[in-house]
Every structure is written in structure tokens, then in C-alpha cells.
Amino acid sequence: MTAQAVVDVDGLYAREWHALVRLAALLVDDVPSAEDVVQEAFLGLQRNHARVTPGSELAYLRASVVNGSRSVLRRRRTARNHQPPEPEPVNGADVDVLAKAQRDALVSALGALPRRQKEVLVLRYWSQLSEAEIAAALGVSAGTVKTSASRGLAALQLRLEGRS
Amino acid sequence: MSEFEDRLTRDLAALARHRVSSDQPSPPLPRPVRSPGRAPRRLSGWWTPVLAAALVVIVVGAGWALTRPTGRDDARPAATDSATPSPSSSAPTPSVSATPSVSTTPSATPSATAPSTPLPVDPTVFRFDGVGPLRLGMSSAGLIALGYTSSGPNSFGCAQYFKGGAQQSLSVIVDPVLDRVRSIGTLFATADYRTDAGIQVGSTEAEVRAAYAGYQVQDLLDRGFGQGSSGLLVAGPRSYLGFTIVDGAVAGIEIADDPDFATNAEVSCTGGGQS
Numbered sequence: 513m514t515a516q517a518v519v520d521v522d523g524l525y526a527r528e529w530h531a532l533v534r535l536a537a538l539l540v541d542d543v544p545s546a547e548d549v550v551q552e553a554f555l556g557l558q559r560n561h562a563r564v565t566p567g568s569e570l571a572y573l574r575a576s577v578v579n580g581s582r583s584v585l586r587r588r589r590t591a592r593n594h595q596p597p598e599p600e601p602v603n604g605a606d607v608d609v610l611a612k613a614q615r616d617a618l619v620s621a622l623g624a625l626p627r628r629q630k631e632v633l634v635l636r637y638w639s640q641l642s643e644a645e646i647a648a649a650l651g652v653s654a655g656t657v658k659t660s661a662s663r664g665l666a667a668l669q670l671r672l673e674g675r676s
Numbered sequence: 677m678s679e680f681e682d683r684l685t686r687d688l689a690a691l692a693r694h695r696v697s698s699d700q701p702s703p704p705l706p707r708p709v710r711s712p713g714r715a716p717r718r719l720s721g722w723w724t725p726v727l728a729a730a731l732v733v734i735v736v737g738a739g740w741a742l743t744r745p746t747g748r749d750d751a752r753p754a755a756t757d758s759a760t761p762s763p764s765s766s767a768p769t770p771s772v773s774a775t776p777s778v779s780t781t782p783s784a785t786p787s788a789t790a791p792s793t794p795l796p797v798d799p800t801v802f803r804f805d806g807v808g809p810l811r812l813g814m815s816s817a818g819l820i821a822l823g824y825t826s827s828g829p830n831s832f833g834c835a836q837y838f839k840g841g842a843q844q845s846l847s848v849i850v851d852p853v854l855d856r857v858r859s860i861g862t863l864f865a866t867a868d869y870r871t872d873a874g875i876q877v878g879s880t881e882a883e884v885r886a887a888y889a890g891y892q893v894q895d896l897l898d899r900g901f902g903q904g905s906s907g908l909l910v911a912g913p914r915s916y917l918g919f920t921i922v923d924g925a926v927a928g929i930e931i932a933d934d935p936d937f938a939t940n941a942e943v944s945c946t947g948g949g950q951s
Contacts, residue, residue, distance in 0.1 A: 522705060529702040534692035543695055551706050558707065615694060618687050626920065626928065637681065638688040662836045663847050663861065669680050670838075670845070 521558055524569055531639075532577050538622070538634045539581035549580035574639065575649045578631055585627070621671040629664030632657055802871040802929050804912030806860065807846060812915055812933045813856045819848060826850075849932075861918075861930025869929055871917065879926045884908050884919055 536546035553576035799808030824837040838845040849859040870876035873887035896907035920928035
């Protein structure tokens with residue numbers, strides 16, 4: 513049983529590592545931190561695997577990633593005063609300037625949203641989770657998901673269209 | 677899904693791919709480190725049922741002791757925050773209760789020290805019943821008459837209205853089935869709005885409590901993962917005033933006709949939504 517559980521986690525890790533790091537990278541502002549968050553999430557899953565409902569491992573990991581990302585941001589809060597720096601690496605002469613400007617605008621607009629709105633939008637429009645899945649991942653009610661999404665989307669649209 | 681939602685989906689995917697390439701190799705799967713000599717976690721052996729039976733006896737006994745009649749009427753447990761454990765904790769699932777962790781039921785009857793409404797038509801002043809000419813319960817037609825436009829039906833069952841493209845605009849949530857305003861809130865952390873008790877973005881949590889001392893003021897804990905208070909909810913005569921609290925200061929203001937909202941104004945729209 514234990515060996516099977518380890519095998520399952522290995523498979524989950526191989527399949528979901530990139531997606532989870534991308535999720536974390538949209539919530540925090542640098543990839544190394546995102547990778548750390550995902551590593552911690554998998555460690556947590558292995559520690560608690562026997563108590564995680566079979567089939568809900570990925571949901572557990574997503575929630576852990578959101579939780580870990582919050583912790584990263586909370587530790588940085590005083591230093592950066594809620595304005596995440598854009599850590600985009602310089603890619604050289606072939607960088608797509610327009611695409612970079614769009615990314616910068618999106619990062620800035622996302623960073624200006626309240627935390628919950630940002631989490632809801634990322635889980636909804638990047639992770640493609642349903643309202644119920646988002647509610648479960650964030651530990652809030654479906655009503656909170658609805659209004660957070662609604663307000664977050666409107667705020668994001670105003671900011672992005674104001675900048676473009 | 678609206679055009680903007682489509683664009684957001686594409687842009688987020690592009691941003692995620694840009695930050696984390698598919699070619700990026702994943703590091704080895706981390707393994708939990710167990711100290712040498714540490715007792716095994718999983719119980720096994722013939723004594724396990726014995727231990728389980730002993731625990732049952734203890735729990736049942738304790739439960740009887742705690743629930744036996746005492747003559748007091750406060751035996752009902754108070755609502756508590758069911759904070760989700762961190763990923764490294766031993767809880768089986770990361771989900772949490774969505775019930776606000778408040779210790780009291782909001783009273784709809786403020787005391788005589790309630791704040792007054794000095795400028796009832798000031799468009800920048802939040803009152804319990806509305807903001808300027810905006811009123812909770814008004815219809816979408818009323819909003820449109822005031823110059824508000826709908827951002828269109830969204831994916832979550834709520835209709836949202838705002839005025840112009842200014843970032844100072846208020847967000848007005850309309851229940852599409854009942855056709856009435858359920859909530860009005862600030863979209864951004866702007867000091868352009870204040871309440872009739874003088875609270876605005878930047879006011880401290882203590883100032884909120886002092887300004888609404890005659891009201892039932894509830895702590896709204898961030899139930900996500902037990903990170904502490906993230907809002908205050910003030911119960912008015914027929915509605916509720918919510919303050920988003922970030923680092924001890926007000927970061928957002930909203931009113932709603934339903935107590936079941938947190939710092940981002942949770943209002944369950946009755947319209948259909950995709951899920």
C-alpha cells in the first residue's frame with residue numbers, strides 16, 4: 513500500500529509539476545519561490561497522503577500551492593509594500609516587445625488586485641477550475657468566488673484597458 | 677465567456693508559459709525526511725484495537741462529562757474559525773468551512789450612538805443604505821438612469837455595473853433574477869470614498885471600531901488558511917457595512933444587504949452561473 517502510494521505521488525509529480533509551478537508563479541512573483549512552494553506541497557502530500565481522500569490529491573496540491581504562495585507573499589509584504597517587482601529576465605534582442613509590454617501590464621494589474629480576487633482569477637482563467645473547485649481550493653463559499661471573480665475581472669479590465 | 681475573459685485566459689497562459697518553460701526540467705521529487713529512531717506513524721500490531729477501545733472509552737466519558745446538564749444555557753458551542761492547516765500539517769484535506777468565524781450574531785439594532793448621516797446625497801459617502809444616489813435594492817433601470825453600465829453577464833451569475841472607465845468607479849453587484857442591487861463596493865484602494873462615520877481607506881481597524889462603537893462589529897477572519905483577521909463587518913439596521921482590512925488598515929469599503937459576505941462582499945446571486 514505504501515509503495516503504491518509513493519508510485520502515485522511520483523506519477524502526480526511527473527504530470528503536474530509544471531502546471532503547479534506555473535500556478536504558483538502567477539501567484540508569487542518569481543519562479544524559484546514558485547518551485548519551492550510546489551516542492552513543499554508535494555512534501556505535504558507525502559506526509560499526509562494516507563489521510564488525503566483518494567482522488568483528491570491534485571485538489572490538495574492546488575490548495576497547498578495557494579497556501580504556500582500566500583505565505584511567500586506574506587513574508588515579503590513589508591519589504592515590497594504590495595507592489596511586486598517584475599522579475600522578467602532580459603531575453604536579448606529577439607524579445608517580443610509588445611508581448612513583454614502585455615505581460616508587464618497583466619502582472620501589474622494582477623498585483624494590484626486584492627489577494628483573493630487574484631487567486632480566484634488565476635484559478636478560474638488559468639487553471640480552468642470550476643466555481644466549486646475554486647471554492648474548495650480557497651476554502652471559501654461559492655458566493656465569495658462569484659463576487660471575487662466578478663469584482664476582480666472588472667478591476668482587471670479597467671486597469672488593462674486603461675493602460676493599453 | 678466574454679471577449680475579455682477569453683483574452684485573460686490566453687494572456688495568463690502566455691504569462692505562465694513565459695515564466696515556466698515546458699522544457700524546464702523538474703527537480704527530483706522531494707522525500708520527507710524521517711529522523712532515525714523516530715517512532716513509526718502508522719499504528720499496527722495486536723495492541724492497536726486495544727488502544728482504540730481505550731480511546732473510545734475516554735472520549736465517550738469526556739463527552740458525557742461535558743454535555744451533562746449544568747443548569748447553564750450556554751452549552752451551544754460558539755462558531756469558531758476552522759482554519760485550514762498548512763500543507764505540512766496533518767489534516768487530510770485543505771478545504772475549510774466557509775462559515776464566517778464570528779463570535780456573535782449580528783444585531784440589526786444599533787444603539788443610540790450610531791453615526792449620523794451628515795451628507796446623505798454625497799456621492800462619495802457610504803451609508804448603510806447606499807452610496808450617494810445609489811441604493812441597495814434599486815433596480816438595474818435605476819442604475820442605468822444614474823449613468824451606470826453593465827459589464828455584461830459574467831460567468832458566475834452576478835451582473836456588475838460601474839460608471840465610466842475611471843478607476844475610482846464603484847462596483848455595483850446586481851442580482852440578475854431579482855433585478856436589485858445587492859452590494860456596492862470600492863474597486864480599488866482609493867481614499868476618494870468614506871463612510872458617514874468618517875472611515876476611509878487608510879483608517880485603522882481601531883478607528884473603525886471606535887466609529888461604530890454602537891453597532892455590532894464582527895471580525896471576519898480569513899478562513900482560507902488561518903491568517904488572521906481580514907475584515908470587519910458592521911451590522912446596520914437592514915444592511916451591512918464591510919471593511920477590508922490589510923495590515924491593520926482599511927483597504928476597501930462595501931455595503932451589502934446580506935451578512936454572508938466577507939471582505940470582498942460575498943453575495944450569492946441567484947442567477948445561473950457556469951461552474
